[in-house]
Amino acid sequence: MEIIELKAKAAQIRMDLLQMIHGAKAGHTGGSLSNADILTALYYRVMNLDPARPKWEDRDRFIASKGHAVESLWCILADRGFFPKEELETFSQFGTRLIGHPNNKVPGIEMNTGALGHGLAISVGMALASKRDGRGYRVFCLMGDGEQAEGSVWEAAMAGAHYKLDNLVGIIDRNGLQISGSTEEVMGLDPLDEKWAAFGWHVISIDGNDMEQLVDTLEAAPTVPGKPTLIIANTVKAKGISFAENVPHWHHHVPSDEELAQALAELSAVLAGYQQEGQVR
Amino acid sequence: MGNKIANRQVICDTLLELAQSDRDIMVLASDSRGSAAMGPFAQDYPEQFVEVGIAEQNIVGISAGLAHSGKKPFVTSPACFLSMRSIEQIKVDVAYSATNVKLIGISGGISYGALGMSHHSVQDLAVTRAIPGLAVILPADRHETKRMTEALVNYEGGVYVRIGRNPVEDVYESADYDFVIGKAVTMRDGSDITLIAAGETVRIALDAEVKLKEAGVSCRVINMHTIKPLDEEAIIKAARETGRIITVEEHSVHGGLGAAVAEVVVQHHPVPLRLLGIPDEPAIAGKTKEVFEHYGISAENIKNLALDMLGQ
Numbered sequence: 009m010e011i012i013e014l015k016a017k018a019a020q021i022r023m024d025l026l027q028m029i030h031g032a033k034a035g036h037t038g039g040s041l042s043n044a045d046i047l048t049a050l051y052y053r054v055m056n057l058d059p060a061r062p063k064w065e066d067r068d069r070f071i072a073s074k075g076h077a078v079e080s081l082w083c084i085l086a087d088r089g090f091f092p093k094e095e096l097e098t099f100s101q102f103g104t105r106l107i108g109h110p111n112n113k114v115p116g117i118e119m120n121t122g123a124l125g126h127g128l129a130i131s132v133g134m135a136l137a138s139k140r141d142g143r144g145y146r147v148f149c150l151m152g153d154g155e156q157a158e159g160s161v162w163e164a165a166m167a168g169a170h171y172k173l174d175n176l177v178g179i180i181d182r183n184g185l186q187i188s189g190s191t192e193e194v195m196g197l198d199p200l201d202e203k204w205a206a207f208g209w210h211v212i213s214i215d216g217n218d219m220e221q222l223v224d225t226l227e228a229a230p231t232v233p234g235k236p237t238l239i240i241a242n243t244v245k246a247k248g249i250s251f252a253e254n255v256p257h258w259h260h261h262v263p264s265d266e267e268l269a270q271a272l273a274e275l276s277a278v279l280a281g282y283q284q285e286g287q288v289r
Numbered sequence: 290m291g292n293k294i295a296n297r298q299v300i301c302d303t304l305l306e307l308a309q310s311d312r313d314i315m316v317l318a319s320d321s322r323g324s325a326a327m328g329p330f331a332q333d334y335p336e337q338f339v340e341v342g343i344a345e346q347n348i349v350g351i352s353a354g355l356a357h358s359g360k361k362p363f364v365t366s367p368a369c370f371l372s373m374r375s376i377e378q379i380k381v382d383v384a385y386s387a388t389n390v391k392l393i394g395i396s397g398g399i400s401y402g403a404l405g406m407s408h409h410s411v412q413d414l415a416v417t418r419a420i421p422g423l424a425v426i427l428p429a430d431r432h433e434t435k436r437m438t439e440a441l442v443n444y445e446g447g448v449y450v451r452i453g454r455n456p457v458e459d460v461y462e463s464a465d466y467d468f469v470i471g472k473a474v475t476m477r478d479g480s481d482i483t484l485i486a487a488g489e490t491v492r493i494a495l496d497a498e499v500k501l502k503e504a505g506v507s508c509r510v511i512n513m514h515t516i517k518p519l520d521e522e523a524i525i526k527a528a529r530e531t532g533r534i535i536t537v538e539e540h541s542v543h544g545g546l547g548a549a550v551a552e553v554v555v556q557h558h559p560v561p562l563r564l565l566g567i568p569d570e571p572a573i574a575g576k577t578k579e580v581f582e583h584y585g586i587s588a589e590n591i592k593n594l595a596l597d598m599l600g601q
Contacts, residue, residue, distance in 0.1 A: 112386055119357060120386040123377055129347045130382055133354020133362075140336060141358070160378075163347035170342075 009052045015219050016282035017087075018048040022248045023275045024083040024096070030268045032100040034108065038258040039077030042183040042216070042243040043150060049222040050148060051084045059089040062115040068145050069118055069134050073127020074152035074181060075109040076260075081117075082106050090116035125158025127151060128178060132167045135176040135236075146230070150179045154186030157195045162207065168236040169208025176236040177229045178209070181216065183245035187259050201240055209238040216241025248275060293456035296434040297326040297365075297395050300452070303438040304363060308334050314442060315355060315362045317341060319348045324454070325365035325395045345375040349390070353382035356389040361442060368394025368451050369401070372413035376420075383447040384422045391441050392449045398489070398539035399572050399580050400454035406571035410451070415544025417449040418517045424448040424470060425516040427488030432461040433514060436468035444470060453489050453539070455577060460491050460512070473520035479509035482595050483527035486537040487513045487546050489577075490586060494537050497591035506595060516546055521553045528558040533598045535563045537586060542566040561598055565591065 009017065021044050029035030051057075055068040072081055079099070086093045091114060098104040105113045109122030118134075121127050131149035138145045155161060168176050180200070188194050197203075201211045210232040214221040222241070229237040245259070246252035249271045252261070263271060308314045308330070316330050317339045331338040339355075341348045345366055352362040364371065371394045372379075383390045394413060401408035418425050426448060428434040434452065441448060448470075460476065468474075476491065477498050486494035491512045501508040509531055511523055527534060534554065536547035547564030554562055565586055573583050581587055585594075 119353065119388075120381060123381045125346075126350055126378060126382055129350025129378070130354040130357070132347075133351035133356075134358050135354075136339065136351065137355050137358030137360055160346040160350070163341075163344040164350065167341055167344070167347055167351060 011219050011223060012282055012286045014048055014052055014223065016279055016286060017052055018045045018219065019248070019275050019279040019282060021048060021080055021083050021087070023272055023279070024087070025079040026263060026268060026271055028083065028096050028099050029079055030263050031097060033262050034100040035079050035262060036076040036108070036260045037262065038185065038246040038252070039074060039152065039181065039183065040079040041246045041248050043077050043181045044080045044247070045217045045219060045222055046150060046179060046181065046241055047080050047084055049219060049226055051088060053223055054226040055148065056145070059116070062090060066143055066145050069131070069147045071118060071127040071131045071147065071149045072110050072121055073124070073149055074155055075122030078108065078110050081110065085114065085116040090114070124152070124155040125160035128161055128164035128168070131176060132164050132171070132173060135168070135173040136171055138175055139173065144175065146175045146177060148177045148179065150181060153180055153182045153184065153191050153197060154194065156180065156197050156200065165204065165207040165209065172234040173236045174230040174232065174234055177226070178236065178238045180238070180240050181243055182240050183243045185245045185254065185256050185259065189256055204238040208235065210235040211238045211240065213240040213242065216243035217247050248278070250274060293458055294431045295326065295454065295456045296428055296431065296452040297454070299431045299434040300393060300438050301326045301330055303435050305330055305333060307439070307442055308337055311361070311442065312337065313359060313361045315339060315360050317348050317352055317362055317364045319343055319345055319366040321366050321395065324367065325393070327365050345370045346378050349375040349378035349392070350382050352390045353378070353386060353388040361389060361391070363391045363393055365393045365395055367408070368397035368410035368413050369408050372410060372416055372449065376416055379417070379423065379449070380420050384420045387422065388447065389445055390447050392447070394449060394451045396454040397451035398453055399567070399577060402576050402580060403574045405574060409572050411539070411541045411567045411572060412544070413451055414516055414540050414546065415548070418549060422447060424518065426450045426470065426514055427516065428452060428514055429488055429491040429512055430457055430459045430461060432459065432464040433468060435464050437514070440468060440470055451488065457489050458492050460495055471515045471518040471520060473523040474512040474514065475509065475523070476512050477508065477510040479507040480531055481507045481599060482533040482535065483509040483511060483531045484535050484537060484591065485511045485513050485524070485527070485546065485550055487516060488539060490537040490539055493581070493586060493588055494591065496588035497595070500588055500592040501595055504592065504596060506599065508595065513546060516549055519549050519553065521557070524550055524553045525557045528554050528560045533561050535565060535591060535594055537591060538566045539586070540566050541569065543569060563594055563598065
């Protein structure tokens with residue numbers, strides 16, 4: 009997929025997830041909107057995968073360590089054909105497999121995550137297996153910035169560098185907000201880049217809502233032999249909705265009918281712009 | 290019965306044998322290769338060994354990732370930390386995600402006698418058996434440990450194993466018996482009372498049986514090597530046929546083997562039941578035998594308790 013198509017796809021995914029959350033009256037809206045561009049870049053361009061064979065041995069692996077922001081992932085997996093799109097209507101409903109966190113009963117989900125601070129260690133294990141088996145698949149692990157306060161993240165960071173896992177890519181969705189306020193107020197993280205670098209990772213900071221930067225960085229990763237890569241993807245929480253961006257309570261705010269209508273109108277206009285631009289090209 | 294060898298040694302020896310033909314077997318250690326007796330494995334199979342340092346959450350997460358990729362990881366880490374510090378990883382990454390991880394809790398129970406409550410592991414059974422889908426096993430001697438290790442390699446799913454630190458006396462004459470995960474072994478048959486034990490307390494129960502026989506009591510001894518899935522049938526049968534049960538365990542009386550047996554007995558065939566184990570307190574310091582004696586986990590005390598229950 010070309011960059012302009014990816015941008016249009018991300019806008020569509022944002023519309024899908026807002027409708028899904030509105031329908032279910034539940035969800036983590038802010039974080040799913042902030043990571044929608046990252047996941048779009050991974051699932052439509054960067055990762056080596058085959059929706060017809062979700063367990064194909066040489067696929068790249070994706071672990072959503074910030075499991076609460078699963079809504080964008082459900083919409084993307086459905087759109088890519090891992091399961092029928094109609095199933096999105098069951099999100100968060102009684103007996104569904106599309107629960108509020110990644111669930112490996114759903115094709116395309118590798119592991120159950122959601123308890124924060126678990127994903128990177130699992131990813132280290134996968135990347136290590138890839139190395140020991142000489143397979144060469146890459147492992148992408150998306151973490152939240154609030155999640156960086158979990159000590160287990162740093163245990164895994166140490167191990168990733170120790171085992172020289174240059175097929176491992178950590179991504180931090182650095183939107184600066186967590187449920188109780190800004191990350192710097194709740195538990196200061198900066199200088200986050202220096203911390204990861206000190207742990208032996210190759211650190212790259214980008215605009216995590218800029219599709220060109222995302223694709224360039226993710227496609228090139230890993231960039232340094234013998235080192236895992238850590239991408240600090242600076243994003244905007246609730247990105248894409250003018251009145252929700254950077255507003256803390258949108259962490260898990262469910263849009264009202266009016267808010268949904270306005271958000272969809274904004275995103276439709278953005279989408280139409282990309283579609284027009286794509287046709288002109 | 291004089292041939293004493295530590296169960297951790299047996300696990301290493303067995304894995305050394307099996308790893309040669311099964312390259313998916315991996316051993317992980319948390320700066321614990323010495324205490325797990327896994328030094329020879331690390332030496333002989335460096336490509337199948339992973340050191341994670343002192344990081345119990347990490348060792349479980351990494352193992353889950355390895356298992357997800359087709360490996361058969363054996364995590365060897367002190368039971369006290371493995372079962373408690375990383376319990377959320379065990380719940381989510383191993384049990385909930387259904388990964389094929391074998392968790393070997395070494396130096397369990399009160400093996401680290403004088404090191405105190407921080408290093409005693411007498412809550413591990415309560416914690417691990419509450420997790421859906423996780424099997425929980427305590428092998429009794431070197432023969433059972435060997436058979437168990439072989440079974441674990443072929444068992445698909447998460448398992449928590451607890452073994453002690455020190456050499457233990459044999460309870461079997463050989464490894465030539467039927468070991469099935471989830472199936473208790475009746476070591477002695479009897480009709481007046483049943484002793485149910487697991488791990489290193491099986492030896493104590495067998496010694497009590499000898500004393501009871503001398504006192505004219507017909508005593509059944511069940512080795513409940515698998516705490517979960519529990520062999521409910523063997524328990525109900527014992528309750529029905531012997532009418533009285535004593536459980537003997539190296540664990541808190543809250544939530545361990547005795548509690549598991551009690552749950553079954555009270556729901557299916559209520560009979561008098563006594564639970565022998567570590568009371569609700571930080572266990573006293575000392576060698577295993579001394580601590581056991583202090584809390585009445587001894588053949589003599591079991592004999593007296595049984596006679597009391599029988600009204601003799």
